Amino acid sequence: MENQVDFTQTTENGFKETMPKTWLVESILVTLFCCLPLGIVGIINASNVTSKYEAGDVAGSQKASEEAKKWVKYGFFAGLAVAVLYIIFIVIIGGGAIAAAASEQY
């Protein structure tokens, strides 16, 4: 936890603390470019971060932020895995795909 000192400094009223990262932008990108269910989980997690922060529960919102980060990571790696698998798939059936693409664009 030592490397999170800046993050965990809690003042008497939580509102002086800046809001932890909600990962909302990343979650929307996951929704659009990868995996809708993971993106929606991310958006709900983002709302957990803000609602806890708005209620003054800074520690809780930091925990929610970690959770949100975890799900965005899942989304990112799922997207990456799909893209890599797709490329492998294309390379394996490469010849067939080229022929199909060529015949489509006559």
Added chain:
Amino acid sequence: MQQQHQNNTNRFAIIKWTIIAIILVLVVFIYKNYNPSNSNYFPKCPVLQTTGYKCAGCGSQRAVHALLNLDIKQAMYYNLMLVLFIPYLVLGAFFDLKKIKTPKQQKWQGIFYGTKAIWIVFIIVITFWVFRNTSFWIWN
């Protein structure tokens, strides 16, 4: 020791961001020059492929292709939500990256990226997802 560690961290960061930048340039080049609708080389949405229904992210690759070729109308046709969300995403990324914010910026972040705003985003995503699969959707 500390210095050495710092140097290694910096070097790692430089390598990481160089790789990310190269990939980004490649992706932009590919998506600008190749239309995903005319090619088998782009991943297809598994939801659309198996069910025939579009998810909220369907068409985003084609929309990016259209956007990179400055055809906003065509991009909106492929994925309206992506185009409409761009300003919101850019502003959100700006707030995320800016570590020290002025009180005014904090106030706006609280309004645009607070709990209420996130629920509105959630409702927009679900509504878009449902309505783009109905006959009410005029961009089909």
